[in-house]
Amino acid sequence: MRSSTHASRVLTLAPSAVLLLFVASLCAPLTAQLITRTAVVTAPLTSQGFNCYNQTSWNNSVPTGPLSPGSTGVTGMNWSLGTSTLAVTASGSSYLCSFFSPAGYASSSGGVTVTLTSPFDTVVAITASGGASSSGGSGSGPLPTGGGVANGSVVVDGVTMFSVSAMQGSSPSQTRQVVVGPAGVQIRVQAAASASYSFGGATGANLSMVVGWTQVDGANVVSVPGGCAAPTAIPTFVANGPARIGGLLDADILNAQGPSPLGFVMFGLQQAAIPLNVINMPGCTALQSKWVCLIATPVGPNELHITVPMPNQPFLVGVMLYSQAFTQALGVNQNDLVAGNALHWQLGN
Numbered sequence: 001m002r003s004s005t006h007a008s009r010v011l012t013l014a015p016s017a018v019l020l021l022f023v024a025s026l027c028a029p030l031t032a033q034l035i036t037r038t039a040v041v042t043a044p045l046t047s048q049g050f051n052c053y054n055q056t057s058w059n060n061s062v063p064t065g066p067l068s069p070g071s072t073g074v075t076g077m078n079w080s081l082g083t084s085t086l087a088v089t090a091s092g093s094s095y096l097c098s099f100f101s102p103a104g105y106a107s108s109s110g111g112v113t114v115t116l117t118s119p120f121d122t123v124v125a126i127t128a129s130g131g132a133s134s135s136g137g138s139g140s141g142p143l144p145t146g147g148g149v150a151n152g153s154v155v156v157d158g159v160t161m162f163s164v165s166a167m168q169g170s171s172p173s174q175t176r177q178v179v180v181g182p183a184g185v186q187i188r189v190q191a192a193a194s195a196s197y198s199f200g201g202a203t204g205a206n207l208s209m210v211v212g213w214t215q216v217d218g219a220n221v222v223s224v225p226g227g228c229a230a231p232t233a234i235p236t237f238v239a240n241g242p243a244r245i246g247g248l249l250d251a252d253i254l255n256a257q258g259p260s261p262l263g264f265v266m267f268g269l270q271q272a273a274i275p276l277n278v279i280n281m282p283g284c285t286a287l288q289s290k291w292v293c294l295i296a297t298p299v300g301p302n303e304l305h306i307t308v309p310m311p312n313q314p315f316l317v318g319v320m321l322y323s324q325a326f327t328q329a330l331g332v333n334q335n336d337l338v339a340g341n342a343l344h345w346q347l348g349n
Contacts, residue, residue, distance in 0.1 A: 043111030103197030131170030219348030
């Protein structure tokens with residue numbers, strides 16, 4: 001299945017070399033995990049306020065730009081970026097010291113976007129938790145009143161995953177699984193807390209949120225329909241269980257043209273939908289890119305089998321491997337070749 005467009009990316013290898021090749025070429029040196037993160041301040045981290053006790057005021061900020069690992073803060077607000085977490089706290093309080101000086105107040109807000117990337121499509125669990133609270137409230141009488149306000153949110157690729165406010169207090173922890181690849185996944189975290197003078201007492205607001213991410217350890221395999229359009233008869237690619245690191249990827253190709261079936265399996269690290277009419281397979285589609293080809297072994301008049309050893313590398317947990325079966329079919333097209341369904345393998349322990 002070669003063409004001038006894709007031939008340079010097609011390799012035919014012994015089964016034992018397949019994943020060892022991509023491990024060596026794309027992940028050297030080996031690391032404990034594949035996911036890397038970059039963080040950027042996307043809404044300036046601002047803080048302003050006045051403390052009536054010592055008659056001091058503040059107005060400071062961290063501008064938009066890269067967020068360094070560790071703690072970054074302004075008065076009443078702190079952001080802490082770890083290897084696999086981002087935490088934020090914000091607080092403020094207001095007091096009336098006397099009627100002869102302005103009342104105290106505090107306000108802070110900001111936003112940070114974390115982008116996760118991986119050299120391979122990798123299943124990642126993103127978890128968010130936190131809570132918010134306020135104290136004090138509106139007073140009575142002719143004098144000014146106020147209150148405390150705190151809120152925060154976590155948005156993953158444009159979809160709100162978690163939100164919390166002082167009115168609702170703490171929210172249950174939320175987890176969302178995403179596939180992180182070279183294109184990246186964005187986690188946008190917004191936070192704000194403010195407190196203004198409330199007649200008759202003090203007012204405060206507090207916010208705390210933590211976002212974490214980790215590769216998902218759960219071997220799984222899913223069949224994805226496709227291949228060649230009807231009425232062409234196509235093979236059926238069937239997994240014999242999930243693929244685990246240090247174990248075997250094991251599958252059968254059924255309904256191949258016999259009595260002496262010939263076939264192979266294409267493996268890729270990314271999903272695709274590439275029309276194969278350019279290589280004389282009209283109506284057929286390749287469902288993965290970055291080809292690696294393994295010859296399947298005939299085990300019956302219409303059946304083939306394939307077994308691939310998985311590298312025993314813990315950092316591959318959660319990595320997605322995309323595969324598709326192809327078999328000989330005399331007279332169907334100029335290549336005498338048809339494409340079957342795909343199997344998406346999530347590697348795990």
